[in-house]
Amino acid sequence: MALSGEQEFTGAVEAGFSEADPRDYVALLKPRVMSLVVFTALAGMVIAPGDIHPFLGAVAILCIAVGAGASGALNMWFDADIDAVMSRTAGRPIPAGRVTPEAALGFGLTLAGFSVVTLGLLVSWFAASFLAFTIFFYAVIYTMWLKRSTPQNIVIGGAAGAFPPMIGWACVTGDVSLGSFCLFLIIFLWTPPHFWALALFKVGDYERANVPMMPNIAGIASTKRQILVYSVLTAGTGVMPFALGIASLAYGVVSSVLGLLFVYRAWAVYRMPETDKGMKAAKALFGYSLVYMFGLFAMLLGDGLVNRLGY
Amino acid sequence: MEFVELTERQKKVRRRRSIAIAIVLAVLVALFYLATIVKFGPAILERPL
Numbered sequence: 001m002a003l004s005g006e007q008e009f010t011g012a013v014e015a016g017f018s019e020a021d022p023r024d025y026v027a028l029l030k031p032r033v034m035s036l037v038v039f040t041a042l043a044g045m046v047i048a049p050g051d052i053h054p055f056l057g058a059v060a061i062l063c064i065a066v067g068a069g070a071s072g073a074l075n076m077w078f079d080a081d082i083d084a085v086m087s088r089t090a091g092r093p094i095p096a097g098r099v100t101p102e103a104a105l106g107f108g109l110t111l112a113g114f115s116v117v118t119l120g121l122l123v124s125w126f127a128a129s130f131l132a133f134t135i136f137f138y139a140v141i142y143t144m145w146l147k148r149s150t151p152q153n154i155v156i157g158g159a160a161g162a163f164p165p166m167i168g169w170a171c172v173t174g175d176v177s178l179g180s181f182c183l184f185l186i187i188f189l190w191t192p193p194h195f196w197a198l199a200l201f202k203v204g205d206y207e208r209a210n211v212p213m214m215p216n217i218a219g220i221a222s223t224k225r226q227i228l229v230y231s232v233l234t235a236g237t238g239v240m241p242f243a244l245g246i247a248s249l250a251y252g253v254v255s256s257v258l259g260l261l262f263v264y265r266a267w268a269v270y271r272m273p274e275t276d277k278g279m280k281a282a283k284a285l286f287g288y289s290l291v292y293m294f295g296l297f298a299m300l301l302g303d304g305l306v307n308r309l310g311y
Numbered sequence: 312m313e314f315v316e317l318t319e320r321q322k323k324v325r326r327r328r329s330i331a332i333a334i335v336l337a338v339l340v341a342l343f344y345l346a347t348i349v350k351f352g353p354a355i356l357e358r359p360l
Binding site: 017018019020021022025053055056059062118122 | 315317320321324325327328330331342343345346349350
Protein backbone atom coordinates (compact mmCIF):
# COMPACT_ATOMS: atom_id res chain seq x y z
CA MET A 1 0.00 0.00 0.00
CA ALA A 2 1.95 3.00 -1.27
CA LEU A 3 0.29 6.06 0.12
CA SER A 4 1.19 9.69 0.35
CA GLY A 5 1.02 12.62 2.78
CA GLU A 6 -0.60 11.97 6.14
CA GLN A 7 -2.02 8.65 4.94
CA GLU A 8 1.47 7.41 4.10
CA PHE A 9 2.47 8.05 7.73
CA THR A 10 -0.49 6.01 9.02
CA GLY A 11 0.10 3.20 6.53
CA ALA A 12 3.74 2.84 7.56
CA VAL A 13 2.81 2.73 11.26
CA GLU A 14 0.07 0.18 10.60
CA ALA A 15 2.55 -1.91 8.63
CA GLY A 16 4.71 -2.11 11.76
CA PHE A 17 7.25 0.65 11.15
CA SER A 18 7.91 2.27 14.47
CA GLU A 19 7.90 5.98 15.17
CA ALA A 20 9.70 5.42 18.47
CA ASP A 21 12.83 7.37 19.27
CA PRO A 22 15.43 5.79 21.59
CA ARG A 23 14.35 8.39 24.15
CA ASP A 24 10.91 6.74 24.25
CA TYR A 25 12.54 3.47 25.24
CA VAL A 26 14.53 5.30 27.91
CA ALA A 27 11.23 6.74 29.19
CA LEU A 28 9.85 3.18 29.47
CA LEU A 29 12.58 2.51 32.04
CA LYS A 30 11.13 5.16 34.39
CA PRO A 31 14.50 6.92 34.83
CA ARG A 32 13.47 8.86 37.95
CA VAL A 33 12.40 5.70 39.78
CA MET A 34 15.55 4.05 38.48
CA SER A 35 17.73 6.78 39.95
CA LEU A 36 16.29 6.17 43.42
CA VAL A 37 16.79 2.42 42.97
CA VAL A 38 20.43 2.95 41.94
CA PHE A 39 21.02 5.26 44.87
CA THR A 40 19.54 2.94 47.52
CA ALA A 41 21.16 -0.17 46.02
CA LEU A 42 24.53 1.58 46.00
CA ALA A 43 24.07 2.58 49.65
CA GLY A 44 23.18 -1.03 50.53
CA MET A 45 26.26 -2.27 48.70
CA VAL A 46 28.66 0.25 50.24
CA ILE A 47 27.44 -0.20 53.81
CA ALA A 48 27.38 -4.03 53.68
CA PRO A 49 30.17 -5.82 55.52
CA GLY A 50 32.64 -7.39 53.09
CA ASP A 51 34.33 -6.50 49.84
CA ILE A 52 33.45 -6.44 46.17
CA HIS A 53 35.72 -5.48 43.28
CA PRO A 54 34.76 -1.90 42.26
CA PHE A 55 34.22 -2.94 38.64
CA LEU A 56 31.95 -5.83 39.62
CA GLY A 57 30.18 -3.48 42.03
CA ALA A 58 29.52 -1.11 39.12
CA VAL A 59 28.29 -4.03 37.01
CA ALA A 60 25.97 -5.07 39.84
CA ILE A 61 24.52 -1.55 40.11
CA LEU A 62 24.05 -1.45 36.33
CA CYS A 63 22.21 -4.79 36.44
CA ILE A 64 19.98 -3.66 39.31
CA ALA A 65 19.24 -0.41 37.41
CA VAL A 66 18.38 -2.28 34.21
CA GLY A 67 16.26 -4.75 36.18
CA ALA A 68 14.36 -1.83 37.72
CA GLY A 69 13.96 -0.35 34.23
CA ALA A 70 12.62 -3.67 32.97
CA SER A 71 10.02 -3.62 35.76
CA GLY A 72 9.06 -0.10 34.69
CA ALA A 73 8.64 -1.15 31.05
CA LEU A 74 6.51 -4.17 32.03
CA ASN A 75 4.43 -1.93 34.29
CA MET A 76 3.85 0.55 31.47
CA TRP A 77 2.94 -2.29 29.10
CA PHE A 78 0.27 -3.63 31.45
CA ASP A 79 -0.99 -0.26 32.68
CA ALA A 80 -1.24 1.51 29.31
CA ASP A 81 -5.05 1.64 29.60
CA ILE A 82 -5.06 3.43 32.95
CA ASP A 83 -2.03 5.57 32.07
CA ALA A 84 -4.05 6.98 29.17
CA VAL A 85 -6.73 8.45 31.45
CA MET A 86 -4.46 9.91 34.14
CA SER A 87 -3.02 13.40 33.61
CA ARG A 88 0.31 12.43 35.19
CA THR A 89 0.87 9.47 32.85
CA ALA A 90 -1.05 10.23 29.63
CA GLY A 91 2.13 11.39 27.88
CA ARG A 92 3.97 8.09 28.43
CA PRO A 93 5.23 6.39 25.24
CA ILE A 94 2.50 3.71 24.97
CA PRO A 95 -0.65 5.81 25.64
CA ALA A 96 0.86 8.55 23.46
CA GLY A 97 1.15 5.99 20.63
CA ARG A 98 4.90 6.29 20.15
CA VAL A 99 5.71 2.70 21.29
CA THR A 100 3.47 -0.30 20.71
CA PRO A 101 2.50 -2.42 23.75
CA GLU A 102 4.13 -5.47 22.13
CA ALA A 103 7.42 -3.60 21.69
CA ALA A 104 7.33 -2.48 25.34
CA LEU A 105 6.63 -6.04 26.51
CA GLY A 106 9.49 -7.45 24.45
CA PHE A 107 11.79 -4.68 25.65
CA GLY A 108 10.90 -5.29 29.31
CA LEU A 109 11.27 -9.07 29.14
CA THR A 110 14.59 -8.84 27.28
CA LEU A 111 16.05 -6.38 29.77
CA ALA A 112 14.76 -8.45 32.70
CA GLY A 113 16.43 -11.58 31.32
CA PHE A 114 19.70 -9.82 30.53
CA SER A 115 19.96 -8.04 33.88
CA VAL A 116 19.29 -11.18 35.93
CA VAL A 117 21.60 -13.47 33.93
CA THR A 118 24.42 -10.89 33.82
CA LEU A 119 24.20 -10.27 37.58
CA GLY A 120 24.22 -14.03 38.18
CA LEU A 121 27.15 -14.77 35.86
CA LEU A 122 29.35 -11.89 36.97
CA VAL A 123 28.44 -11.17 40.58
CA SER A 124 26.18 -13.51 42.56
CA TRP A 125 23.39 -15.95 41.71
CA PHE A 126 21.76 -15.25 45.08
CA ALA A 127 21.57 -11.54 44.28
CA ALA A 128 20.40 -12.37 40.75
CA SER A 129 17.57 -14.54 42.11
CA PHE A 130 16.63 -11.69 44.41
CA LEU A 131 16.57 -9.29 41.44
CA ALA A 132 14.41 -11.72 39.44
CA PHE A 133 11.99 -11.99 42.37
CA THR A 134 11.86 -8.19 42.66
CA ILE A 135 11.01 -7.79 38.96
CA PHE A 136 8.34 -10.51 39.30
CA PHE A 137 6.95 -8.87 42.45
CA TYR A 138 6.64 -5.45 40.82
CA ALA A 139 5.40 -6.57 37.40
CA VAL A 140 3.08 -9.40 38.45
CA ILE A 141 2.18 -9.12 42.14
CA TYR A 142 1.89 -5.33 42.25
CA THR A 143 1.06 -4.23 38.69
CA MET A 144 -1.15 -7.09 37.53
CA TRP A 145 -2.78 -8.04 40.81
CA LEU A 146 -2.65 -5.61 43.75
CA LYS A 147 -2.78 -2.25 41.97
CA ARG A 148 -6.29 -2.73 40.61
CA SER A 149 -7.73 -4.83 43.41
CA THR A 150 -6.96 -3.34 46.84
CA PRO A 151 -6.24 0.04 48.47
CA GLN A 152 -3.35 -1.74 50.19
CA ASN A 153 -1.72 -1.93 46.72
CA ILE A 154 1.19 0.37 47.41
CA VAL A 155 1.64 -0.90 50.99
CA ILE A 156 2.36 -4.47 49.87
CA GLY A 157 3.65 -3.48 46.44
CA GLY A 158 6.06 -1.07 48.10
CA ALA A 159 8.19 -4.09 48.95
CA ALA A 160 9.37 -4.14 45.32
CA GLY A 161 10.82 -0.65 45.71
CA ALA A 162 12.33 -1.59 49.06
CA PHE A 163 14.30 -4.62 47.86
CA PRO A 164 17.11 -2.80 45.93
CA PRO A 165 19.29 -2.00 48.99
CA MET A 166 18.94 -5.65 50.05
CA ILE A 167 20.04 -6.73 46.56
CA GLY A 168 22.99 -4.32 46.71
CA TRP A 169 23.89 -5.73 50.14
CA ALA A 170 23.49 -9.32 48.87
CA CYS A 171 25.91 -8.60 45.99
CA VAL A 172 28.62 -8.14 48.65
CA THR A 173 27.67 -10.68 51.32
CA GLY A 174 25.68 -13.23 49.33
CA ASP A 175 22.97 -13.29 51.97
CA VAL A 176 20.25 -11.40 53.81
CA SER A 177 20.81 -10.04 57.31
CA LEU A 178 19.20 -7.85 59.94
CA GLY A 179 21.10 -4.84 58.62
CA SER A 180 19.85 -5.23 55.06
CA PHE A 181 16.33 -5.98 56.31
CA CYS A 182 16.45 -2.70 58.24
CA LEU A 183 17.19 -0.80 55.00
CA PHE A 184 14.27 -2.63 53.39
CA LEU A 185 11.97 -1.67 56.24
CA ILE A 186 12.79 2.05 55.95
CA ILE A 187 11.71 2.21 52.29
CA PHE A 188 8.79 -0.18 52.85
CA LEU A 189 7.29 2.00 55.60
CA TRP A 190 8.13 5.24 53.75
CA THR A 191 6.24 4.20 50.58
CA PRO A 192 2.63 4.58 51.88
CA PRO A 193 2.95 8.19 53.14
CA HIS A 194 4.92 9.07 50.01
CA PHE A 195 2.30 7.70 47.58
CA TRP A 196 -0.77 8.57 49.62
CA ALA A 197 0.39 12.20 49.80
CA LEU A 198 0.45 12.13 45.99
CA ALA A 199 -2.88 10.29 45.85
CA LEU A 200 -4.49 12.97 48.03
CA PHE A 201 -3.95 15.72 45.48
CA LYS A 202 -4.35 13.41 42.47
CA VAL A 203 -7.46 11.67 43.79
CA GLY A 204 -9.49 12.57 40.69
CA ASP A 205 -6.93 10.93 38.44
CA TYR A 206 -7.10 7.63 40.32
CA GLU A 207 -10.90 7.75 40.40
CA ARG A 208 -11.08 8.19 36.61
CA ALA A 209 -8.68 5.27 36.14
CA ASN A 210 -10.58 3.06 38.62
CA VAL A 211 -7.45 2.48 40.67
CA PRO A 212 -8.44 1.80 44.30
CA MET A 213 -6.07 4.17 46.06
CA MET A 214 -6.61 4.77 49.77
CA PRO A 215 -8.17 8.30 49.49
CA ASN A 216 -10.88 7.23 47.06
CA ILE A 217 -11.70 4.00 48.95
CA ALA A 218 -11.23 4.74 52.66
CA GLY A 219 -11.69 8.50 52.35
CA ILE A 220 -9.48 11.53 52.86
CA ALA A 221 -9.69 11.55 56.69
CA SER A 222 -8.70 7.89 57.04
CA THR A 223 -5.83 8.35 54.56
CA LYS A 224 -4.50 11.32 56.52
CA ARG A 225 -4.58 9.26 59.74
CA GLN A 226 -2.75 6.39 58.10
CA ILE A 227 -0.18 8.74 56.58
CA LEU A 228 0.57 10.03 60.08
CA VAL A 229 0.91 6.51 61.55
CA TYR A 230 3.22 5.32 58.74
CA SER A 231 5.27 8.53 59.00
CA VAL A 232 5.89 7.95 62.71
CA LEU A 233 6.91 4.34 61.95
CA THR A 234 9.17 5.51 59.12
CA ALA A 235 10.87 8.12 61.31
CA GLY A 236 11.46 5.51 64.05
CA THR A 237 12.80 2.91 61.64
CA GLY A 238 14.97 5.53 59.95
CA VAL A 239 17.13 5.72 63.10
CA MET A 240 17.51 1.93 63.35
CA PRO A 241 20.72 1.63 61.26
CA PHE A 242 22.43 3.71 63.96
CA ALA A 243 20.85 1.64 66.74
CA LEU A 244 22.02 -1.57 65.03
CA GLY A 245 25.55 -0.21 64.72
CA ILE A 246 25.71 -0.20 60.92
CA ALA A 247 25.68 3.60 60.72
CA SER A 248 27.52 6.39 62.55
CA LEU A 249 26.39 8.80 65.24
CA ALA A 250 26.22 11.52 62.55
CA TYR A 251 23.70 9.36 60.72
CA GLY A 252 21.78 8.88 63.96
CA VAL A 253 21.52 12.66 64.51
CA VAL A 254 20.64 13.51 60.88
CA SER A 255 18.08 10.71 60.58
CA SER A 256 16.44 11.83 63.84
CA VAL A 257 16.11 15.42 62.62
CA LEU A 258 14.88 14.36 59.17
CA GLY A 259 12.44 11.94 60.82
CA LEU A 260 11.01 14.63 63.10
CA LEU A 261 10.50 16.89 60.09
CA PHE A 262 8.79 13.98 58.29
CA VAL A 263 6.35 13.55 61.18
CA TYR A 264 5.83 17.33 61.33
CA ARG A 265 4.92 17.37 57.60
CA ALA A 266 2.59 14.40 58.09
CA TRP A 267 0.99 16.18 61.07
CA ALA A 268 0.38 19.21 58.81
CA VAL A 269 -1.38 16.88 56.34
CA TYR A 270 -3.42 15.39 59.21
CA ARG A 271 -4.50 18.89 60.26
CA MET A 272 -5.21 19.97 56.68
CA PRO A 273 -8.84 21.17 56.45
CA GLU A 274 -11.20 19.24 54.16
CA THR A 275 -11.90 22.52 52.37
CA ASP A 276 -8.25 22.96 51.35
CA LYS A 277 -8.48 22.12 47.64
CA GLY A 278 -4.91 23.25 46.96
CA MET A 279 -3.65 20.58 49.38
CA LYS A 280 -0.40 22.45 49.95
CA ALA A 281 0.49 20.30 52.96
CA ALA A 282 0.09 17.05 50.96
CA LYS A 283 2.24 18.44 48.14
CA ALA A 284 4.83 19.57 50.69
CA LEU A 285 4.87 16.09 52.30
CA PHE A 286 5.26 14.42 48.90
CA GLY A 287 8.20 16.65 48.04
CA TYR A 288 9.75 16.31 51.50
CA SER A 289 9.43 12.52 51.46
CA LEU A 290 11.85 12.46 48.52
CA VAL A 291 14.25 14.74 50.38
CA TYR A 292 13.99 12.46 53.44
CA MET A 293 14.78 9.31 51.47
CA PHE A 294 17.64 10.99 49.63
CA GLY A 295 19.04 12.41 52.88
CA LEU A 296 18.95 9.09 54.73
CA PHE A 297 20.60 7.06 52.01
CA ALA A 298 23.12 9.82 51.23
CA MET A 299 24.19 9.62 54.89
CA LEU A 300 24.40 5.82 54.71
CA LEU A 301 26.41 6.09 51.51
CA GLY A 302 28.72 8.62 53.13
CA ASP A 303 29.14 6.38 56.20
CA GLY A 304 29.96 3.38 54.03
CA LEU A 305 32.48 5.29 51.92
CA VAL A 306 34.18 6.74 55.01
CA ASN A 307 34.50 3.24 56.48
CA ARG A 308 35.75 1.72 53.25
CA LEU A 309 38.30 4.46 52.65
CA GLY A 310 39.48 4.04 56.23
CA TYR A 311 39.02 7.58 57.53
CA MET B 312 3.82 -5.81 -5.34
CA GLU B 313 2.89 -3.14 -2.82
CA PHE B 314 5.43 -1.10 -0.87
CA VAL B 315 5.32 1.11 2.16
CA GLU B 316 7.24 4.35 1.88
CA LEU B 317 8.87 5.36 5.15
CA THR B 318 8.58 9.01 6.08
CA GLU B 319 11.70 11.04 6.75
CA ARG B 320 10.93 10.94 10.47
CA GLN B 321 10.61 7.14 10.45
CA LYS B 322 13.94 6.82 8.65
CA LYS B 323 15.56 9.20 11.12
CA VAL B 324 14.30 7.45 14.27
CA ARG B 325 15.13 4.01 12.79
CA ARG B 326 18.71 5.18 12.32
CA ARG B 327 18.79 6.56 15.86
CA ARG B 328 17.46 3.25 17.23
CA SER B 329 20.11 1.33 15.24
CA ILE B 330 22.86 3.51 16.68
CA ALA B 331 21.47 3.04 20.20
CA ILE B 332 21.40 -0.76 19.78
CA ALA B 333 24.99 -0.70 18.42
CA ILE B 334 26.18 1.31 21.43
CA VAL B 335 24.45 -1.06 23.88
CA LEU B 336 25.99 -4.11 22.17
CA ALA B 337 29.45 -2.53 22.21
CA VAL B 338 29.08 -1.73 25.92
CA LEU B 339 27.99 -5.32 26.62
CA VAL B 340 31.06 -6.70 24.79
CA ALA B 341 33.37 -4.39 26.73
CA LEU B 342 31.59 -5.21 29.99
CA PHE B 343 31.94 -8.98 29.62
CA TYR B 344 35.54 -8.65 28.39
CA LEU B 345 36.58 -6.55 31.38
CA ALA B 346 34.53 -8.62 33.84
CA THR B 347 36.26 -11.79 32.62
CA ILE B 348 39.66 -10.23 33.27
CA VAL B 349 38.56 -8.95 36.69
CA LYS B 350 37.03 -12.26 37.78
CA PHE B 351 39.58 -14.70 36.38
CA GLY B 352 42.70 -12.66 35.54
CA PRO B 353 45.43 -14.66 33.82
CA ALA B 354 43.84 -17.86 35.19
CA ILE B 355 41.34 -17.71 32.35
CA LEU B 356 44.09 -19.24 30.15
CA GLU B 357 45.01 -21.95 32.67
CA ARG B 358 42.05 -24.25 32.34
CA PRO B 359 41.64 -27.70 30.83
CA LEU B 360 40.37 -27.47 27.26
